[in-house]
Amino acid sequence: MFIEELTQKISLENNTTEYKGKLDRNNFVGWLKTIAGFANADGGKLFIGVEDKSHKVIGFTRNDVDKERNYFNNQVNEHLTPRPTTKIEFVRYEIKSLERFIICVHVESSPVKPVILKYNNIPAIYMRRDGFTNGATYEEIRQMSLATQNSQFDILPTDEIYNRKDFLDLLDFYAEHNNDKKYTDKALRSLGFYDKDMRLTNGALLFKDGYNGAKTGITCSVFAGFNKGSERIVTINRFHCNIIQSIKNVCDFIYQRMNHSLIKTSTSRINIDAYPKRAVFEGIINAIAHRDYFLDGTQIQVDMFRDRLEISSPGSFYQGSTIGKTYDLSSIISKRRNEVICAVLVDCNVMEAAGTGFDKITEEYSSANENHKPYIFSTSEHFTLVLPDLTFETGITNDNELQLMYTPISKSTEHDDKVLSYCYNQARKAADIAKHIGISDSSYFRKKVLKNLVDQGYLLTSKHSRTNFYKTNTDYVKIQ
Template sequence: MTIEEIKKGETEKLEFKREIPSKDSKLMKTVVAFSNRHGGRIVFGVDDETHEIIGIENEKVFRLMDALANMISETIEPQVVPRITFETIEDKTIVIVEIVEGQNQPYFLKAEGISDGVYIRVAATTRKAEYEKVKELMLWGERKSYDKIFEKHEAVSEESALHLCHAIEKYNKKNPVTLANLTSWGLLKEEDGKLFPSIAFRLLETGDIHFAQVQCGVFRGTDKVYFIDRKEYSGPIYEQIENAYNFVLQHINIGAKIEGLYRRDIPEIPEEAIRELIVNAVMHRNYLAHSYIQVCIYDDRLEITSPGGLYGGLTLEEMLQGSSSIRNELIADTFLRMGIVEKWGTGIKRIADLCREHGLDEVEYSATDFCFTSTIRRTRKDLFEPVVPKTSSELPDNDRINDRISDRLHDNDRINNGDDRLNDRINLSESEKQIFSEIEKNPFVRTEELASLTGVSMPTVNRAVKALREKGFISREGSKKSGHWLVLAQNQENNK
């Protein structure tokens, strides 16, 4: 531990305490959160607000270390074994509790049980894990992939199963695919002469899993206030990829290169990079999360956000170096067989090379426990021709199909594009924009956390939340304690 680290303040993996209180449940929640994430350190003898080194009295150091070890052992399950040491900085003694990422997740407080006692780390704060996060941690602890699970579900028809066989054949254009293949790969299982689907089969074929959708939107300016166009794509996830990919191509600028007697269109963002990022979002998202993949086009960037952060202890640095941790193993296997992906772990480097060759800045990646975001800056858009939106007759078949599926959005699009008075009614104040932005990033954020994240008072937060709900931007699903926000800006029905 260095003075420089202390001066930088608390982080996702670092917390300060002046001294150890007696039976501090908040302290134990942080130990649980570190065990359920990438680990971390708790430093005693440092003021968490001023970062001043207070120190621990020498005669109390070893007593403190013993008390910490006993408290952790007595209050947390499964067993957490911390590394507890002390150091001298500026002639003052500090005690450091180092927690490594646990291998038997989820960890929880014994007194609260596994249903209520699981905590995770969000930025520099500790918070209770929602049900979906607890379930994912349980699967990780059991080394299971959610998409391989066969939940209670009605049998699927042979016709439906054969449809997926033909879809895989169409993509790979190599070997025929049979029902026996789907069973041997784990997509289906046969019981009493009936075929039952895995989660992966349902995602690839039936499309009946709620929130397994891609929302696409084009916005005027650089934030999510004014829609220019939007679509929601459901159905088989490989079709969602194609539809989202085509949506982006329809709404970015196009340049041209003359090759001999022919003109070749060149999008401002490499097509392969767009497709790769969308594939990654669909393949690696957390399908337990109650939120959608969002593909957003702004004046200055393309932004793709996928529910669920990096999986299995993988860090952003490791990902950028080519490492990968597969959240949905069966979907990844199937995409590999279909030729949608070529090889695991190579996409990030390929995207970087494509953007570099195209003269674009490096892709920006960010990750939290709740989402993963990829951003490509539109730094060369002025070199390309303005996009001319295509009519529905010019779109690929999948787009026309999804136009029919999204009929309920069609009227709203016309209202939003044709009536400027609507934009006047949904104009947001600066505090409302800040609150809305934080809710978009984390639909599970609590109102008291919004005050801390935005730096505004609780009365201002409450007024902004009330205004956003009245204007139809957000709604609440579930209780105040365990519920979450629904972002409704893409469906302006409440704003009419």
Template sequence: MDSQTLQQRIRLGEDSTLELKQVVFRGPQKVVEPHPDGLSDELAAFANANGGTLVLGVDDKTLMPTGIPVEQMEAVRSWLRGIANDRITPPLEIHTQNINLPNAAGEMVTLVVVTVPRSLWIHESANGYFRRVADSKRKLTPDVLARLFQQRSQARLIRFEEQGVANTSLDDADALLLRRFIRLNEGDERKQLRRLHLLADLEGEECLSVAGVLLCTEKPVRWMPSAYIQAVAYSGVNNDPNDQLDAKDFEGPIDRQIWDAFDFVRLNMKVPARKELGRIDYPQYSLRAVFEAIVNAVAHRDYSIWNGRIRLHMFADRLELYSPGALPNSMTVESMQAMSLPRNDVLSSLFARYYPVRDSGLGREYLMDRRGSGVDVILAESEQRSGKKPFIEMITDAELRLTIYAATL
């Protein structure tokens, strides 16, 4: 926002996307007004609506800039970071800009302009859940809050993976990652990406969709901080940091995360061999089953859960894979073998059409199998290898855990 536009907006006063606040200090570095709890409510209200702008250093009664002294600017920025990260759940993404405007005496003073994008998530602030309505925040009643959660969750008509991601554009996508989706004889590239739900619109502006961020950017965690796989290998049978053999976070595009996690298991599992008629390897796990399990976790996890990452833990006697989110639709743990109900239709479809498997020994041509046989493969191959049937369970309706038992070597 340039200074002229900002000045015009301030003169018109507060509205559904503009909030003005004067900043009061006690001593050189302590901000005492506005109160951080109240400001957290204002910021979250913008994010829970359609986004907005907070201007610090303006008297909201007279609409005149009062400014923030340059020597106190860092204190204000630190104060803002603390509010966005510590008083709002999940933490809120904000963008700040310093702009000079004349005060009532005609002297140039510095204002801090805080831009809050519309969020993919619903944010709780210090005093509850709020949403911007007209020129003020309104506390959300239980029924309105339930509808808002529904609108920004899997139940909405536009699936979560098709939603636009604020502050992204096609320029944020990697050209090499995009190339696999472009067909030379199928018209305009942008239209092709839109048909595949990799591009979307947000407030009239073109942007990447959630699927576009996950598949077409080098670092999806830049916009979706929990979209990664945490992998840890232990020497023992307990989750003990002293027993860690290897630990890595895989943060690239999600197809690469699948292969990185698969290679992590292959590298860290035991593979003894016997020399009978030539060398015969006896790995702890069926690699085909491990591959299916990782693909399913990445393709079917709930990406709308802010702090839910995939966790892959390897122990001496088992492998545990945690996937965020409850089972989709009406599926239960008991019905998983009989039903195929993908949570993320776009990801599943693209995995099945555009992502060839690099290893012919995994029993399929593409990452996803349209027949929905992955669970069968995991259970049958793993039980054949170890003699124990894998165990699948829901943990507090928020996370699915798959346990694959290691073969006795």
């Protein structure tokens, strides 16, 4: 039997059609190229269970066709980013009274391009043209990027179907912040929560009850000292849950662990929280709303130090410049990176329809002195809100040091952060480093601090005459 006997619409292999007898387990990159090429071009169909040259139908049993579909989905999920939208259709037929199936994979042209095929951590971009799949040219990659530079992760459709019963957390959250009003399906539909075919968007999926994917990952840590080079981490919690539960979990984490104090007046006592709850809530909402969900393998980072709270979200301000560090929070204007997520949070009355909500944070700290003023800094990789601890009398310490980001150091000391900051832009002598951080140039300092950082790759060394110089390894340590 030939494929033309099953359908009259089949054509020779061309820009939008290809055939595979089965998915090659030993060379899965070969057929993944086709999927990526279709997604980067005009879309297409891949028929599985059909010989590519003869168009002879091979087919699968009911059990085998299900295994083939699962294998296809697993490899696409693992190796293609962003995941192209596909629809899988089983074509049933009978031969000698035996039931058989072929698979037709419909691949849509991706609204976000290029779709990247990654194997062994090596990325590659492919394009479908003239019936073949080849590496994309520089000009094609450039055109794809320009055409989709304003695309947003959360508006892209998924294969999951909307069911109101799957969003009880969201419905309860909406009622809680809107005087027990009911969140209607019509209101959700108008926001792009799901489309005319009832397919959920990426943003909607992150609100679903029971969601535990990596896209909403948040790590919350409490450090004993003033930086990540402190002697120990007191607590570390990791959350992977829907957006509503994420908000609640992070708020609870901070509220339960922050300090409290009292100020006595002539007539009363005033309770002071380390971090105003309203400021904390606004900071968390902002981090979740403006996070770059395209960045796989990243997470929102919430770090509590002795003098401050830092809330850091992946991605710079959307369509905004890198602002460095600023105390003027009200001057920050950030366009929405995630239309669906932001619209839902606005409807839930926990986010401003315009702006970032930083005005409320500034208001909560309006009576604080200069050492207790919140600030924000942004790079091309992330943006971070810093809330000073109002119960820490001297305010934020070591403010002249660079804000660094690096993985935890084995056998770390309280001096590591200062050393790496001081040596970040210039190579330094051991004696100068010791003087800068306020300790003696002792054998302890050279062996336990400098040598430990060198041995683990955080510091690089060079020798001039008989003197060793130390410089921070910027492959291991980044400025926040």
